[in-house]
Amino acid sequence: MSSFGSFSLSRLSLALAASLLSLTVVAQESEQPTTETADDSVAIERIKVDGSQVQLNDVYPGGQVARGGRAGILGNLDMMSSPFSALNFTEELIRDQQAVSVGDVMKNDPVVRVAKGFGNFQEVYILRGFPVYSDDMTYNGLYGILPRQYVAAELLQRVEVFRGANTFLNGAAPGGSGLGGSVNVVPKRAGEQPLTRLTTGVEGNGHVYGAVDIGRRFGDKNESTGVRVNVVERDGETAIEDQDRDLSVVSLGVDYDSEKLRLSADLGYQDHQIDAPRPSVTPTAEIPEPPEADVNFAQSWTFSTERQLFGAVRAEYDLTPAMTSWVAAGFRNGKEDNVLANPTATADGNFSAYRFDNVREDNVRSYELGLRSEFVTGAINHQLVLSGSWFSSDSENAYAFSSFAGFAGNLYQPQTAPQPAADFFVGGDLAAPLVTESADNQSFAIADILSFNQDKVLVTLGARQQTIDTQSYDYNTGAPLSGYDDSRLTPMAGIVVKPSEQWSLYANYIEGLQPGAIAPANSGGTAIENAGEVFEPFRSKQYEAGVKYDGGRFGGTLSAYSTKKPSSLIVDNRFTVSGEQTNQGIEFSAFGMLTDHVRLLGGAVFTDAEQSRTQNGIYDGNDAIGVPDLQVNVNAEWDVQALPGLTLDARAIYTGEQYADAANQYTVDSSQRWDIGGRYSFLVGVTEIDVLLRVENLFDENYWASVGGFPGSNYLVLSEPRNVKLSVSVDF
Numbered sequence: 001m002s003s004f005g006s007f008s009l010s011r012l013s014l015a016l017a018a019s020l021l022s023l024t025v026v027a028q029e030s031e032q033p034t035t036e037t038a039d040d041s042v043a044i045e046r047i048k049v050d051g052s053q054v055q056l057n058d059v060y061p062g063g064q065v066a067r068g069g070r071a072g073i074l075g076n077l078d079m080m081s082s083p084f085s086a087l088n089f090t091e092e093l094i095r096d097q098q099a100v101s102v103g104d105v106m107k108n109d110p111v112v113r114v115a116k117g118f119g120n121f122q123e124v125y126i127l128r129g130f131p132v133y134s135d136d137m138t139y140n141g142l143y144g145i146l147p148r149q150y151v152a153a154e155l156l157q158r159v160e161v162f163r164g165a166n167t168f169l170n171g172a173a174p175g176g177s178g179l180g181g182s183v184n185v186v187p188k189r190a191g192e193q194p195l196t197r198l199t200t201g202v203e204g205n206g207h208v209y210g211a212v213d214i215g216r217r218f219g220d221k222n223e224s225t226g227v228r229v230n231v232v233e234r235d236g237e238t239a240i241e242d243q244d245r246d247l248s249v250v251s252l253g254v255d256y257d258s259e260k261l262r263l264s265a266d267l268g269y270q271d272h273q274i275d276a277p278r279p280s281v282t283p284t285a286e287i288p289e290p291p292e293a294d295v296n297f298a299q300s301w302t303f304s305t306e307r308q309l310f311g312a313v314r315a316e317y318d319l320t321p322a323m324t325s326w327v328a329a330g331f332r333n334g335k336e337d338n339v340l341a342n343p344t345a346t347a348d349g350n351f352s353a354y355r356f357d358n359v360r361e362d363n364v365r366s367y368e369l370g371l372r373s374e375f376v377t378g379a380i381n382h383q384l385v386l387s388g389s390w391f392s393s394d395s396e397n398a399y400a401f402s403s404f405a406g407f408a409g410n411l412y413q414p415q416t417a418p419q420p421a422a423d424f425f426v427g428g429d430l431a432a433p434l435v436t437e438s439a440d441n442q443s444f445a446i447a448d449i450l451s452f453n454q455d456k457v458l459v460t461l462g463a464r465q466q467t468i469d470t471q472s473y474d475y476n477t478g479a480p481l482s483g484y485d486d487s488r489l490t491p492m493a494g495i496v497v498k499p500s501e502q503w504s505l506y507a508n509y510i511e512g513l514q515p516g517a518i519a520p521a522n523s524g525g526t527a528i529e530n531a532g533e534v535f536e537p538f539r540s541k542q543y544e545a546g547v548k549y550d551g552g553r554f555g556g557t558l559s560a561y562s563t564k565k566p567s568s569l570i571v572d573n574r575f576t577v578s579g580e581q582t583n584q585g586i587e588f589s590a591f592g593m594l595t596d597h598v599r600l601l602g603g604a605v606f607t608d609a610e611q612s613r614t615q616n617g618i619y620d621g622n623d624a625i626g627v628p629d630l631q632v633n634v635n636a637e638w639d640v641q642a643l644p645g646l647t648l649d650a651r652a653i654y655t656g657e658q659y660a661d662a663a664n665q666y667t668v669d670s671s672q673r674w675d676i677g678g679r680y681s682f683l684v685g686v687t688e689i690d691v692l693l694r695v696e697n698l699f700d701e702n703y704w705a706s707v708g709g710f711p712g713s714n715y716l717v718l719s720e721p722r723n724v725k726l727s728v729s730v731d732f
Contacts, residue, residue, distance in 0.1 A: 061554075064108075098725045102185065114705075136175040140187060149336070206237055231250050238723075259318075265314075328368040372385050389443050391441045404425070463491045502551060513540075514539075538566050566581075625714050630654070
């Protein structure tokens with residue numbers, strides 16, 4: 001167990017209590033808030049809980065984050081009125097950093113680390129030590145609609161990162177993740193001004209990029225319709241040797257805004273292929289030294305392909321001035337085809353691997369409806385929310401392995417082996433896969449936000465009745481194998497106290513509920529003997545308290561939490577649910593403008609992830625796999641006054657050491673990464689031109705960036721190499 005492991009929840013509570021007390025004293029001694037004047041001094045206004053299901057919160061000064069984001073059925077809440085912690089990244093930040101995927105955006109959040117799925121190239125986001133799979137992100141509040149493995153950044157208006165358990169707010173994530181948080185993606189919307197932007201760029205070893213972004217809004221302030229179209233193409237070799245990526249994206253977003261009706265509708269298509277994608281590495285025992293970051297130990301005959309068609313519509317209508325109804329619906333049809341070979345390596349870098357083919361086809365439907373009503377009882381204002389949701393999916397899968405005896409290789413001197421036949425261990429027909437997984441989940445939720453003393457005290461009470469119906473089927477015959485169909489009630493209670501307009505204290509109790517895990521066909525290159533077995537749902541319990549500060553131009557959050565959940569492990573090549581994991585920690589985040597020309601975004605996270613109730617108690621008290629004690633992110637931007645239009649930025653990311661086994665015998669070293677960038681905006685006549693240059697992993701550090709990602713696994717993901725990005729955008 002690490003040195004931080006002795007840092008108990010009681011100490012976290014004492015530290016947080018001391019922070020809350022000191023911050024409250026400062027707030028009580030602070031001057032009265034100012035009002036906005038012609039010299040741009042800060043105006044601080046009391047924020048009313050809104051809860052719109054369509055309209056977004058304003059951007060916070062500095063442009064990198066928003067004032068708040070979606071809190072599930074509670075709608076879009078201002079950060080100072082929410083009993084939860086979140087960080088909501090904006091389109092401006094995404095574009096300024098030349099982000100390629102959601103994972104690139106998440107690298108700005110100290111609470112998040114980006115990993116990969118088990119045996120594939122799905123992005124996995126580790127929040128508070130627990131995974132959020134990319135197919136468990138919500139698209140404008142709906143589960144299962146986004147492309148399953150990778151989401152292009154060009155689709156995004158906002159990336160909203162909610163920290164903590166959230167089943168009451170969003171329902172149970174159908175993919176079986178999300179106990180430590182959730183990620184909501186908001187598609188692009190047309191702004192008030194016409195937009196015609198052409199962008200071209202290059203990065204890596206000749207990976208080229210082109211994009212068209214067009215937005216128009218028609219009407220006036222009382223009634224308007226917006227249209228936003230994006231077309232993206234990426235192709236060529238990335239910064240990793242011989243790894244080629246081909247990405248095509250088309251999206252259309254339409255929104256309508258009137259006095260009573262607000263609506264958004266989105267349709268997208270993404271075609272994503274990686275040739276010779278560098279795989280993760282499963283250590284046999286001792287951790288091998290990380291190879292050079294640009295080395296590719298993938299087999300040249302491996303690839304990963306996915307094609308996804310998806311769409312969603314969301315609308316809300318004011319039935320009366322005090323009552324609003326909403327409805328949302330979405331779909332996704334996706335196909336994946338992979339030929340993989342993930343190595344299992346010894347300490348000297350020698351590895352064994354075998355071929356693993358799989359195909360997958362998904363058909364997903366997701367629906368939500370709700371009603372929000374405001375009324376008063378005595379001196380208490382109420383905002384009552386009722387909501388129902390339904391999620392349905394069918395997944396067709398097939399797989400084939402070559403001989404598990406495998407072929408040999410070396411991480412430091414990679415060579416391509418002859419492609420073996422994938423006919424040793426087969427499940428289903430790769431040309432005509434059968435349905436092997438299905439889900440049919442429904443839920444009903446009720447919440448009441450009670451407001452006291454002119455919104456200075458907000459109490460939120462609620463519960464969700466969640467029904468989870470999952471079924472697995474035989475790959476070869478389609479016959480039912482294992483399933484689960486039951487209901488659970490997940491309650492929630494939260495409170496917000498505002499001692500002044502600059503300070504907000506909050507606390508919550510909330511539970512997480514996951515559909516029972518389905519044992520995978522393989523994990524980290526190891527075939528799983530009980531593939532297809534469905535386990536009972538996981539339930540987690542979370543306690544959290546914190547303080548938020550909003551100085552008008554600069555803000556932040558300090559919080560402490562504790563979350564418990566059942567654990568899953570791979571034992572003797574079998575996927576098992578055994579024991580319990582308790583994650584507790586302290587989180588600090590800050591954002592906004594330090595001065596008129598300097599912006600700051602970042603924070604630090606201290607985490608203690610401890611195992612308990614393990615089989616025969618042999619791992620009790622040990623740290624969980626792949627959860628660092630310390631994570632730090634700092635991103636700073638400076639507008640150079642001597643040359644108007646020029647902005648320089650730098651980002652530092654530190655990740656503490658992590659254990660790679662449940663016995664805590666093997667450790668992955670801590671790592672640090674530096675990114676720098678600059679952008680220059682200027683006019684040629686009336687045409688605005690932006691030139692952006694960015695260098696990621698400036699010092700070309702080689703390190704294992706993550707351990708695991710899928711519960712119970714300990715595969716390693718190598719750091720990305722130094723990558724130079726150059727792009728030019730022209731706004732007509």
